[in-house]
Amino acid sequence: MMQPVRSALDYVRSTQIWNSIFRHGVPRDRRTRVMAVMSNLFLHLHPVAVRKSGIRLSFTWCMGGLTFFLFLAETISGVLLMFYYRPVPEYAYADIIGLRAHVTLGLLREIHRWGAHAMIIAIWLHMMRVFLTGSYKPPREFNWGVGVILLVLTMLMSFTGYLLPWDQLAIWAITVGSNMGKATPFLGMQGPFTDLVQLPGGVPLVTVKSDAAYLLLAGTSVGENALMRFYVLHCIALPLVLAVLIAIHFWRIRKDGGISGPL
Amino acid sequence: MTQFIIPTLASGGAGKPFFTNPAIEKIKDLVNALSVPEFSLPIFTVGFILMMLWYRKWTKPKVIIALTAGACVFYFGSMLIDYNYLLILKKPDNVPITIMLLAMGLCLWVAFRQAAINDARLEAGLPLPDADKEDKVLVWPDLVYTEMICMVLASAALVLWSIVLRAPLESPANPAGPPNPSKAPWYFLGLQEMLVYFDPWIAGVILPGLIVTGLIAMPYIDINPKGNGFYTIAQRKFALWVWLFGFLILWVVLIVFGTFLRGPNWNFFGPYEYWDSHLQVPLTNINLSDYFWVFGLGQPLPKNPFAREAVGIVFTAFWCLALPVVLARTVMYRMYNQMGSTRFYIMAFHLVIMAMLPLKMVLRWLFTLKYFVYLPEFNLNI
Known part of the structure; x- marks a missing residue:
């Protein structure tokens, strides 16, 4: 029964096409297993061998990996969502309704939204794990800092995405959040010391149309400009920055001596 | 479907709890009275102190099973005896909070359990269980397969979550009609809760800014070379007490307050209290x-x-x-x-x-x- 399948697999593995993609044999012995990791762009993020204690689930909780997995899930479901969504007030809400009603297997938004929440939980737990194991200590100080920026960006990703459904939950949550910008010292209309920021002759530089909240919303309240701005931040700007920082984060894990363990 | 079944089961009809009697109502009143921040935050702080001091005792499997069972009966069982609590807990955007609390509890136990074991070994002069640097395994298959299994399980969990629970969608945006209460996304509600005590320029700008700078500065400030790469409490007392107090009490507990216990006009309501939008709380604060x-x-x-x-x-x-x-x-x-x-x-x-x-x-x-x-x-x- 298995014999025809096995010989078919052996044939596939002997073809020139297969051997041009995977430049090593079946990973069954030490040499080919090392080759499998070294000759693959994605797997070579890992070293070829790791401390046994370092990959125990009770040590890592797999939370960093889960955060990255959720980033990928968010990217894929997000790209699919972009096919159906127009970031203007006239259409945004209707497009979300349409996603529910007309799109086959209409779970896209559910996966995207719950995945975003799960990503926040996972990244917090990852931070807690790294803290509790003291893994931020030398030589990993810098990578911890990169991780903190990634944490902030992840929360900003979730925050900018929160506006896009354009329902009551969305605009008022963003209103509450962006009202903080109005209170920024020196740069917000309702913040302290803003009067000090002025040109000679008493011309105020920070006005209701040039303060920190205006920069975020492109308006004095959450409106169509804010929707477009959050859409671009959410779909283009922040993911690009995240992707670069994730690359640095992963690369530095290896450069800083791999996964941590007792010294 | 679940959105229909659970409230029907639990409420036994609109607005009524599944079962109740005078003794349960007394307990509910007591919990409501104790849940105001001036009582519950000190209680949580005492709990935190005991957690840090007695970590060798409460992490034993028998104790943790009893604690978890008790907490879950209280947390989930309360849905049966109170309709207001049920409304809060089953709100789709509050479900992540429950998942976070469960995950955080599990992770804290795993961490403190290993810390207890490691600390006991260090005190006895024994090497740590993982001290052998040369004990290595190949990434293929050990790590790659672990990652793949995690990925499959996570995908399944995410799809299941998405099937069971629809993503929340309220009525279309109305710039003239703010809902009451207006809440930020749940992960920022710790900051919104701080607005009760500080103005927005501190709670919304200075404090989050200092959280970020403090976190980034942490590895450069903490020059204690001990406890690098394994779970321990005894070797890093100061860092752990300060950081965990900040994270668990001043961040996570405040988020739970902000999501579960802050109702209309940002008034505080006990877990079993009706969110009365007409409640007037006199402003008696004095400079x-x-x-x-x-x-x-x-x-x-x-x-x-x-x-x-x-x-x-x-x-x-x-x-x-x-x-x-x-x-x-x-x-x-x-x-x-x-x-x-x-x-x-x-x-x-x-x-x-x-x-x-x-x-x-x-x-x-x-x-x-x-x-x-x-x-x-x-x-x-x-």
Whole structure:
């Protein structure tokens, strides 16, 4: 029964096409297993061998990996969502309704939204794990800092995405959040010391149309400009920055001596 | 489907709990009374202290099973005895909070359990279970397969979550009609909860900014070389106490308050209380300047704002700028000598600002203090 399948697999593995993609044999012995990791762009993020204690689930909780997995899930479901969504007030809400009603297997938004929440939980737990194991200590100080920026960006990703459904939950949550910008010292209309920021002759530089909240919303309240701005931040700007920082984060894990363990 | 079944099962009809009797109502009243921040935050803090001190006891499997069972019966069982609590817990956007609390509890147990084992071995002079650096495995297959299994399980969990629970969608955006309460996304509700005690420029800008700078600075401030790469409590007491208090109490607990217990007009409601949008809570908070001039000296407030707020300005300046120096010269002099002045003052500055939040909370609860410094002339209220 298995014999025809096995010989078919052996044939596939002997073809020139297969051997041009995977430049090593079946990973069954030490040499080919090392080759499998070294000759693959994605797997070579890992070293070829790791401390046994370092990959125990009770040590890592797999939370960093889960955060990255959720980033990928968010990217894929997000790209699919972009096919159906127009970031203007006239259409945004209707497009979300349409996603529910007309799109086959209409779970896209559910996966995207719950995945975003799960990503926040996972990244917090990852931070807690790294803290509790003291893994931020030398030589990993810098990578911890990169991780903190990634944490902030992840929360900003979730925050900018929160506006896009354009329902009551969305605009008022963003209103509450962006009202903080109005209170920024020196740069917000309702913040302290803003009067000090002025040109000679008493011309105020920070006005209701040039303060920190205006920069975020492109308006004095959450409106169509804010929707477009959050859409671009959410779909283009922040993911690009995240992707670069994730690359640095992963690369530095290896450069800083791999996964941590007792010294 | 679940959205239909669960409330029907639990409520036995609209608005009524599944079952109730006078004794349960008494307990509910007691829990409601104890859940106000002035009682529950100290209770949580005591719980945190016990968690840190008794980590060798509560992490034993038998104890943790009993604790978890009790907590889950209280947390989930309450859905059966109270309709308001059920409404809060089954709100789709609140489901992540429940998942976070469960995951965080599990992770804390796993961490503290290993810390207890590691600390006991270190005290007995034994090597750590994972001390052997040369004990290595190949990434293919060990790590790659672990990752793949995690990925499959996570995908399944995410799809299941998405099938069971629809993503929330309310009525279309109406710029003229804010809902009551208006809440930020749940992961920012700790900050929104801080707005009760501080103005937006502190709660929304300064404090989050200092959280980020403090986190980034942490590896450079914490020069304790011990406890690198394994779970331990005994070797890093100061770092763990401060950081976990900040994360668990001042961040996670405040998020739970903000999501579960803050209702219309941001009034506080116990878990079993109806969110009454007509509830009026009198604003009785008093500024430090009023306490000093009116109640203390029995005279009207001075006209000059800086004279009026002198006490508050001196106090705030002392707390933020002088207190780190005092700490360096007194209780923390050993730490100061080890760390050097730059590291110490960066650490101490973040520490006193963080401590300002519980300080303000306690003063609010005890003396209804509104502001240390009240300078509306400059939008500068502290």
